[in-house]
Amino acid sequence: MSEALVPSVALALLAAISTPSAGSPVLGLAKAIHLSVAPVFLLTAIAGVLGVISNRLARVLDRARDTSAQASDSQELLLLRRRMGLISLAIETVTVTGLLVSAVVAVTFISAIAAIDLAAIVVPMFVTAMLALMFGLVLLLLDTRVASRMIRRRF
Numbered sequence: 486m487s488e489a490l491v492p493s494v495a496l497a498l499l500a501a502i503s504t505p506s507a508g509s510p511v512l513g514l515a516k517a518i519h520l521s522v523a524p525v526f527l528l529t530a531i532a533g534v535l536g537v538i539s540n541r542l543a544r545v546l547d548r549a550r551d552t553s554a555q556a557s558d559s560q561e562l563l564l565l566r567r568r569m570g571l572i573s574l575a576i577e578t579v580t581v582t583g584l585l586v587s588a589v590v591a592v593t594f595i596s597a598i599a600a601i602d603l604a605a606i607v608v609p610m611f612v613t614a615m616l617a618l619m620f621g622l623v624l625l626l627l628d629t630r631v632a633s634r635m636i637r638r639r640f
Contacts, residue, residue: 517597521590524611528590531583531618538579538625542572564635568628575624578617585614 549565589610596603 514598517594520593520597524586524590524593527586528583531579531586534579534618534621534625535576535583538572538575538621541625541628542569542576545569545572560638561635564631568631571624571628571631575621575628578621578624582614582618582621585610585617589614 545565545568549562549569552561552565589607592603592607592610595601596607
C-alpha cells in the first residue's frame with residue numbers, strides 16, 4: 486500500500502465507526518435523551534413548586550399551633566384548617582404530576598431503545614400530568630386567596 490492510501494483508509498474506517506447506522510441502538514439512546522430533556526427540566530420546576538408549597542404548609546402549621554395554644558379566634562382556626570386541606574391536596578396533585586412526568590421519561594426511553602411507538606401511552610400521561618399541575622397551581626391560588634382573606638380580617 487502506498488503511504489497516501491493508508492491515511493485515507495484509516496479516515497474511512499474512522500468515519501464508518503463514528504457514524505452509527507440508522508437502526509443503531511446508540512441513535513435510539515441519543516433520541517431518548519434528546520426527547521427527555523424538556524420533561525427533566527419540568528421535573529426541576531415541579532420540585533421547586535413542591536418546595537414552595539411545603540414551606541407554606543409549614544407556616545400554616547406553625548400559625549395553627551400558635552393560635553390553638555392561645556385559645557383564640559376559632560374562625561381563624563377554621564381558615565387555617567381550610568388552608569391545610571388546600572395545601573395538602575396541592576402537594577398530592579403536584580407529586581402526582583412529578584410521578585407522571587417521570588413515567589413519561591421512562592416510557593420515552595423504552596420507546597426509543599426498543600424502537601416501539603408508544604406515543605399512545607406518552608401523550609395521555611403527559612396531558613394528565615399537565616392537568617394535575619394546573620389543578621395543583623389552582624389549589625395554591627385558592628390557598629393564597631384564603632391567606633389574603635385572613636390578613637384582611639386582621640387589619
